[in-house]
Amino acid sequence: MPATHETEDESMTDITNMRREIDEIPEAAARLLDGQSAALAAAGRALAEKDPAVVVTIARGSSDHASLFLKYAIELTVGIPVASLGPSLASIYGAKLRMNKAAAISVSQSGKSPDIVALAKAARDGGALSLALVNTIASPLAEMADQPIDIAAGPEKAVAATKSYVNSIVAGLAVLAEWSGDAALKAALAKLPDDLAKALACDWSALIAPLKDAQSLYVLGRGPSFAIASEASLKCKETSELHAEAYSSAEVMHGPVSLVEPRFPVIAFAARDKAEDSVVKIASGMAKKGASVFLSSERGEGTVLLPHVATGHPLTDALALIVPYYSVIEKLSRARGFNPDAPAALNKVTETE
Incomplete structure (x- = not known):
């Protein structure tokens, strides 16, 4: 195991940024649901109007795992298939996508990873309704999207994503609840910050x-x-x-x-x-x-x-x-x-x- 610059006693007593950010998860979820309700509702309405035949997700790392969660949530709730697209389709291969009947959901903390932005643009250029779930609303990904949503996790200093992962899913579920009109999911989201605190x-x-x-x-x-x-x-x-x-x-x-x-x-x-x-x-x-x-x-x-x-x-x-x-x-x-x-x-x- 590699040596560190901390003694074990120090490393076990110092409060890390990761610890602080984990503790902020309930507050971050509440901030998102309260402060971004208009954007979440607008994205849900846009999906209902588009009535996509398929949804694609665009992400990497923890954001891709959030997308995987949303894949199951969408398929279970509205019965529309969801597929993850490989970012290299656009950034490496320059593929032209035919997506007139699709919606594309991009998930990114920074909103500026070149391959994510490139694929999201290719999807939109191909006719998809483009949604972006980002923790940096002033970003290339958000600026390119039809429906940009600030996940409002707040600054995340630790390298490992925690509260931004949770809030990406909460944002996606809130959009899904609006899109589907699912009253049970809306009620569950309303109490979710308290459940996350528990x-x-x-x-x-x-x-x-x-x-x-x-x-x-x-x-x-x-x-x-x-x-x-x-x-x-x-x-x-x-x-x-x-x-x-x-x-x-x-x-x-x-x-x-x-x-x-x-x-x-x-x-x-x-x-x-x-x-x-x-x-x-x-x-x-x-x-x-x-x-x-x-x-x-x-x-x-x-x-x-x-x-x-x-x-x-x-x-x-x-x-x-x-x-x-x-x-x-x-x-x-x-x-x-x-x-x-x-x-x-x-x-x-x-x-x-």
Whole structure:
């Protein structure tokens, strides 16, 4: 493990930017929902008027995981297929896209990654209704979009995205609620800041001991919770230099399960939705093989319970799971001797072509 400039005592007592930003998640969500309601409603109306046959998403990194969450949310709520487009289509290959019947949702913290901007422009030039979810409203991506939305997460100094990831999803869900007229989703979003505050109090510190010296782990989910698992996996790599692979709880059985052995760590994200039983079954099966399985469901057998908030809606229930995970991964990073604010190989804005 690489040497750091902090002693362990210092690294475990200093308050990091990442910690502060995790603690701001409920406030940031409330600020978005209260302050950007007009833009969110306008984007929802634009989607209803466009009535797209397909939606595409444009993003990388944590923003792409937010897009994956929104993919499941859109498909489950309005039944319209959603696909992720590779940014190289425009930036490298110069492809001309035929998107008269499509909507394109771009997600970016900075709004200035060249390949994201290029593909969003290609989609709009091809006829798509263009939405941009950005944390920097004065940016090339926002200026290019038909419907720019400030996700209002506020300044995010830590390299690893946390509150901007959550707010990107909250913004997308709010637009979806307006687009679909889904009263249950609107009600869930209205109480979401309070639910996120409750999620901050959920203690997942049981993960620290088995992961402090781990070399690898699996992170599982299904549907929207798979998007959460994908983000969780990335944060292991970004902040803790810990190899983690995210799988659908169904897909992991097609080969990867072969690597699961006694004490192999597994984190399984299960929301209160129709996929919960599926996740629980696979997680419990791995526990029977001797794996160290941590599961956000009371239904597991031989698993360690990860406390969670039941929000009353399957989409916000899944989203709330990332909050206690963020809290524990920040602690794990420091426990492994790293500074979660400044991963050695990463920058806050990644500008790829």
